[in-house]
Amino acid sequence: MARVAEAAGEPLSKALGVATFYSQFRLKPHGKNTIRCCHGTACHVSGAPLITQEIERYLGVKPGENTDDMLFTLEEVHCVGACGMAPVVMINDRAHGKLTPEKGVQVVREFREAELAAAGNGGGEGHVCACAAAAEAEEAAE
Numbered sequence: 001m002a003r004v005a006e007a008a009g010e011p012l013s014k015a016l017g018v019a020t021f022y023s024q025f026r027l028k029p030h031g032k033n034t035i036r037c038c039h040g041t042a043c044h045v046s047g048a049p050l051i052t053q054e055i056e057r058y059l060g061v062k063p064g065e066n067t068d069d070m071l072f073t074l075e076e077v078h079c080v081g082a083c084g085m086a087p088v089v090m091i092n093d094r095a096h097g098k099l100t101p102e103k104g105v106q107v108v109r110e111f112r113e114a115e116l117a118a119a120g121n122g123g124g125e126g127h128v129c130a131c132a133a134a135a136e137a138e139e140a141a142e
């Protein structure tokens with residue numbers, strides 16, 4: 001940050017102010033995928049704490065941490081704007097709603113397996129989008 005501030009000709013405090021204001025900027029490494037467990041009011045009263053607890057246990061990380069393989073960063077957020085689907089967990093841009101602790105872990109597990117399968121494909125021709133694979137798995141389970 002000091003080098004960025006120096007290059008911009010601004011004080012370090014101003015550069016840090018900008019970097020910490022916008023959620024798109026991060027000061028530490030972030031996992032490839034972001035899991036956001038909503039803890040807004042609707043989700044909280046619908047069981048979000050238990051869902052987050054089970055996802056934490058499954059991934060072996062706490063909110064704000066990355067998995068060892070850097071596949072996921074777990075975050076706790078406040079209202080993702082899908083209260084009608086509470087409780088909600090976002091995996092990247094996709095909302096998964098009406099979850100139970102078991103379903104929460106299931107969607108994360110299916111997404112993780114799809115990601116690992118896609119990575120096994122080398123990511124080139126024939127690359128399988130993890131979101132599409134997870135959606136197919138979810139539809140098949142319903």
Ligand code: FES
Nearest residue numbers: 038040043082083
């Ligand atoms: S409180 Fe969770 S989506 Fe609004």
